Amino acid sequence: MKALRSLLILMVLAAPVLFWAIIWHPAQVRMATNEARIREARARIQELPRYAPLSDQETAFLEAPSAPWKARLPLIRGDRDRLAHYHQVVTEVDQAFRRRALKVHGMRSSWNAIHASFTLDQGLGLDGPNGLPVGLAQEGSLAAWVLEVQLDGPTADLFTALGQLGAMPPLLEPVGFRWEATPERRAQALWLRNLVLVPPEGSR
């Protein structure tokens, strides 16, 4: 009887300990590992941004080689392209202003980059060199040059000229405005910045 009672007590006491040691604790350790895997994976999933994939229509629009929008930021590979582009911009500005009866006194330009930098939103994922996404280096980085357009005529012509900028194919951003009327001299001019793409440093 005593042995049976002892055996019963031993069983009742030892069973939970054995269960904990053999089954529960190892399983808890393994589950804790797996739960850590789940937490880490979920945290990394949360870090990944969501985005809308490209539709076929959008892909066709973006990848069309002769898309009109691509001409507004042309790729300038050398002096030949540069001269052609300069000629095109000057011609289109001249024609657009003449259509509005504006008297262009003269033009001058400089290809030196100005410090008034053109910047893009950081949220676009610009993590490559020159602020370009990885894989885009071969497409070129932004560069700018400034065209000064000197106008004759009344002061109001300056504002008329400013109103014409958005309608011209070259992308011209007004960065300077000069008006001078002294007894010795009368002059008025607009400084227009044009953006182009140039090959990356290594490929020039």
Add this chain to the structure above:
Amino acid sequence: MPVHPRSSNRRPYLLFLEDQGMRVTQPDGLLLGMIQDTPDRSAHRASWAEELQRLLPKGASVQVCIGLSRLGVQCQESPAMPPQEAQAVALRAAAADPSGESMLVGHALEADPEAQGGHVHWSAYLPTTDLAGWSAALEAAGLEWVHAAAWPRALLRGLPPSTRPARDRVILAMAPRQGRVLFFRGPSLMLQRSFQLAPDLSEAEGRDQAVEETSRTLQFFKQRYRGSTPGELLAIGTGVFPDAQVARLRAMGLAVQESQGTLDEVLVRGLAQERAPQGLDLRPGHVQEAHRRRTLRAVVVLAAVALLGAFILGGGLVHTRERMVEAEATRVEAELARRQAEDQGRLRVVAARFPLLRLRAAEQRQTQATEHLSRLAALLLSPPRGVALDKVDIQQQPGPELTLSFQVSGTALTGSSFSVGPLASYVASLQHLGGLALDPLQDIRVSDRLVAGESVSAVDPSQSQPQARAITRFTLSGRLL
């Protein structure tokens, strides 16, 4: 080979042990057989085991109801007490028996709110020799002896429930050859007497004898317990009393109630209740010990099985939960891999969209720059009367923010009294433009000058004369954010 009736619901077979022998019944009281006792017990004991084996299946559990005439019962009012103390009280009662024989002892405690101490302690004892032969026969027959009840206890526990039983009452219990008269005060047995019935007596004659025995016992009871007058008689197994006998019993002060069932039905009910742990048990010590050992062994086995089952069940649940978590981890990691693969695609999508986004941003900046520059230039070129501008120069400042710096130079004329009023008006008009910040005026030169004015006399132009005016040359600078 005998066909044994099966014990239903594992209830034990019932063995009613009386002076004449042992009646063997099914659990519901149906008679299976009778084993006769004789004065020369040793000659017949060997055959008892064979008879039991013939009547009962091997290993069947049995409950014995002891109704031997040498069974002693003592009831006394007592407080509640632990089992060890109750056992000691029963042993003392058995030791007081004048026979001096070794006794089997059993005890039980009944709650009785009207008793002093709130309880009635039952002590039952029986000479060991009276049960030794039967005990050996049960063991030899391979039967499991689960309980041994005292006959008066079985009767008391099996009585039909009464709404308002009398405190003192008489039970008249009639068997085919024997009758018993028992006096109860609450659950306490005060007095019992048994009497034999001749085999050739008719039922009516048996009732006559029972009434006569009841009358005599009642007289004895009244003498022994003065002041106690039982007011109720419950007759079991007597059939219907004729009116004359009812009248006689009423004359004794007893209200007669006739039980509908038989005595065996009452005993079967009572024996079932007595099997409970708090019942009175008269089995020999070694039988109880063996039974306890078997019970404990069964408990150990059951506990082992239950623990093993709990191990398996718990392990299964834990394993299932673990598999679920592991599957979830695998699923989430696969989701992560898929999203990372998609993220590679995201870079391609961004790369594809980048040129157009860049162009749209440039166009937006062109629109904003044009609007800013036009607004500032229009404001600067609209001086108030009395201010003449020489030069307006506006430049966009480097940096991502659209900031314009400007410089304005000109001349402000005043009236005859010295004043910079028109220049102040010009500066004030500039400050109305939101986001415009003027630098401190640094280059201001004031000088008097003779300016050719209008003719004083319209009739004679020769009388025109120069008019003195104050002239303020200024240079303004600032920026528009």
